Amino acid sequence: MNVRTLCLAILSFGESTGYEIKKQSVDGKFSYFVDASFGSIYPALARLEADGLVTSRQEIQPGKPPRKIYAITDAGQAALVEALSEPPGRDIFRSEFLLIAMCAKSLPQHVVTGAIEARIQAIEEEVEQLRHVVAELDDEAAIWTAQYGVTCKAQALANLRETRADLEKLAGSRLSNTNANAAE
């Protein structure tokens, strides 16, 4: 859950920099079930190093800022295993889209339709991107994880396509004058 464990997990697959860890957890292999920003990753890495769970070396590259390459230590591996061994917290799912869907009756049709279309496009992109990830990964467990994501997302997309008309039919059916004005 917390960023420190996430960094350890990513580093357990090989050396990396703070910049790369951020990219991977936002765009890359891990993007669909974790997230982190620079403001949390860099302090996390610094603290991991202070605790002896990772080491770092500087790589000076001409014309580019030097990279600080982190590697996990044995103690870090052990800490990772320990952290992942305690019963995992519940999966968290937060959806503004479903909040809109739930309130469909109070919302103008174009808002509901717009939200559905945006959601469909977003899932399409996520599936597409996860497929690339699957193709490029080499670790079988990571492939399993990404593949599980592809399957679930693709099904969610299919469900949405199949049932969206039912939701759109309901849109606006509880629209009061007040709302109609506010929706302009």
Added chain:
Amino acid sequence: MNVRTLCLAILSFGESTGYEIKKQSVDGKFSYFVDASFGSIYPALARLEADGLVTSRQEIQPGKPPRKIYAITDAGQAALVEALSEPPGRDIFRSEFLLIAMCAKSLPQHVVTGAIEARIQAIEEEVEQLRHVVAELDDEAAIWTAQYGVTCKAQALANLRETRADLEKLAGSRLSNTNANAAE
């Protein structure tokens, strides 16, 4: 996303108290895509009232603490529509379970198996509970939303059951001595 909008959305389905809103967003109809605690709901309701988006009345019940019943105002309805009309943020999915899955090779088999079993049981309960929600709801849009959740979750569960053996096969295959010790 934020708790204030969530409160408005729930109140748009009828009067409610802070206590009930919390229950609904943790156990009830909205639990699978939103979340909120007392510490965020009560201040949110107070601020909504100060802004004229909700009103409250006190109901004194013998032998029980008085309930403060909130109702949405026209201005509140308008604010809700406005908030939900701007393009929704991405859905958020965070999964400790998938982090464990991804690191399966580095983890002892029993940890991976335990996590899978816990996850299966958790989804089963969630599906079961959402089915109750669907049966008890009367608003069609809310039913659509809960039904969408049931379908997606049930499929995720089926996927997990079908592929779990593949993941369990990989568990522990990268286990070093260090980890083996730490796992005791």
Added chain:
DNA sequence: TAGGCCATGTAACCGGTTACATGATTAG
């Protein structure tokens, strides 16, 4: 030449959680 990418880091801020305070009633 404007903007994006690479790359690291800091600091202010903020939303939300956790824990506490209060207290009567009911179920085990």
Added chain:
DNA sequence: CTAATCATGTAACCGGTTACATGGCCTA
């Protein structure tokens, strides 16, 4: 007799986000 449920509210804390600072290179 204990624990849970009902019910509201406050305050400390904390993890994480946003924004800023820096700066060269490359692309449109």
